[in-house]
Amino acid sequence: MDTDSEDTSQATVRTPLSRALATAVADLSAAGVESPRVDAELLAAYVLGIPRGRLLVVDSLRAGELSRFTGLVAERARRIPLQHLLGTAAFRYLELQVGDGVFVPRPETELLAGWGVEHTAPGATVVDLCSGSGAIALSVADEAAPGRVIAVERSPAALSYLRRNAAAFPVVEVVEGDVTDPGLLAGLEVDVLLCNPPYVPVGTPVPPEVSEHDPDEAVFGGDDGLTVIRPVIALAAALLRTGGVVGIEHDDVHGEAVPELLRADGRFTEVTAHADLTGRPRYATARRT
Known part of the structure; x- marks a missing residue:
C-alpha cells in the first residue's frame, strides 16, 4: 500500500x-x-x-x-463557557481576555457602560469598582475622552486579566483594592463612578457556566444580594464631587431596593431605575448633591 x-x-x-x-x-x-x-x-x-x-x-x-x-x-x-474556549469575550467594541478566575462580562452590562460613556465629559475622572476584566472601565476609555480612569479590583486572578486588558489604554490605572473599604481612593474627586458588583442573592440557581466557572466572589452578594452594593453607595457618596454621577448594576429582584438605598443615603438626587433590553430592572443611577 x-x-x-x-x-x-x-x-x-x-x-x-x-x-x-x-x-x-x-x-x-x-x-x-x-x-x-x-x-x-x-x-x-x-x-x-x-x-x-x-x-x-x-x-x-x-x-x-x-x-x-x-x-x-x-x-x-x-458547559465550559464559550468565552473560555475562545479566550476572549466581546463587550461593546472590545475583545477582552478572559479565563479561569475572572467574571465573564455579560451583554446586559453594556447598557451601564454605555450610560457611563454618555455621562463622561472630556477630561473627566472615572472610577470603575469591581472592575473584573475591565469591561466598563475600558469601554469608557475607548469611547469617551476621560482624563483618568481608575479600575479597582481585589481578586489577584482577575487583576491579572484586568492589567493585560488595560495595557492598551494609557489613561486607565489599575488599583488593587476592596470596594467595601470606606477609605478606598480617599481624597480623590470623581466625576463618574460605575460598578457592576457581585449581586446575586446566595442560593439563587445559576447556570453551570456560572456556578462552575465564574468566581463566587464576583457573582454572589450575600443573602439579599446587597452586601457589596451598600458600601459601594457609601463610597460613591464620599468620592463623587458635587454633581457627579453614579451607576450601579443590580439583580432583577433589586429594581426597588437599590434606588431606595440611594435615596435613603440622603446625598443623592435624580435617582433613576433602568431596565435592560428584556424589560427587567438592571441598574440604578443618581447624581451627587
Missing part, C-alpha cells in the same frame, strides 16, 4: 460545514446550551480563523479543522 498516497487522501478529506454545524447545534441543544447555533458558529469561525460572518463563504472543513471543532463543541457541551 502507498502510505504517502493514503496520508494525502486523508488530508484532503473534507466535511461539509453545514453538516458539521448541524451536528454541533444538536449536541449543544441536547446539553442545554442557551444559544447553540450562535455558539457553534463562533467556534467554527474560531477554528477557521475568520469572523463569524465569513462562514457564509466556507463550504467545508478539512479533517484537522473538523477534529478541532468537534473537540471544542464537546467542551462547550460540558
Whole structure:
C-alpha cells in the first residue's frame, strides 16, 4: 500500500460545514446550551480563523479543522463557557481576555457602560469598582475622552486579566483594592463612578457556566444580594464631587431596593431605575448633591 498516497487522501478529506454545524447545534441543544447555533458558529469561525460572518463563504472543513471543532463543541457541551474556549469575550467594541478566575462580562452590562460613556465629559475622572476584566472601565476609555480612569479590583486572578486588558489604554490605572473599604481612593474627586458588583442573592440557581466557572466572589452578594452594593453607595457618596454621577448594576429582584438605598443615603438626587433590553430592572443611577 502507498502510505504517502493514503496520508494525502486523508488530508484532503473534507466535511461539509453545514453538516458539521448541524451536528454541533444538536449536541449543544441536547446539553442545554442557551444559544447553540450562535455558539457553534463562533467556534467554527474560531477554528477557521475568520469572523463569524465569513462562514457564509466556507463550504467545508478539512479533517484537522473538523477534529478541532468537534473537540471544542464537546467542551462547550460540558458547559465550559464559550468565552473560555475562545479566550476572549466581546463587550461593546472590545475583545477582552478572559479565563479561569475572572467574571465573564455579560451583554446586559453594556447598557451601564454605555450610560457611563454618555455621562463622561472630556477630561473627566472615572472610577470603575469591581472592575473584573475591565469591561466598563475600558469601554469608557475607548469611547469617551476621560482624563483618568481608575479600575479597582481585589481578586489577584482577575487583576491579572484586568492589567493585560488595560495595557492598551494609557489613561486607565489599575488599583488593587476592596470596594467595601470606606477609605478606598480617599481624597480623590470623581466625576463618574460605575460598578457592576457581585449581586446575586446566595442560593439563587445559576447556570453551570456560572456556578462552575465564574468566581463566587464576583457573582454572589450575600443573602439579599446587597452586601457589596451598600458600601459601594457609601463610597460613591464620599468620592463623587458635587454633581457627579453614579451607576450601579443590580439583580432583577433589586429594581426597588437599590434606588431606595440611594435615596435613603440622603446625598443623592435624580435617582433613576433602568431596565435592560428584556424589560427587567438592571441598574440604578443618581447624581451627587
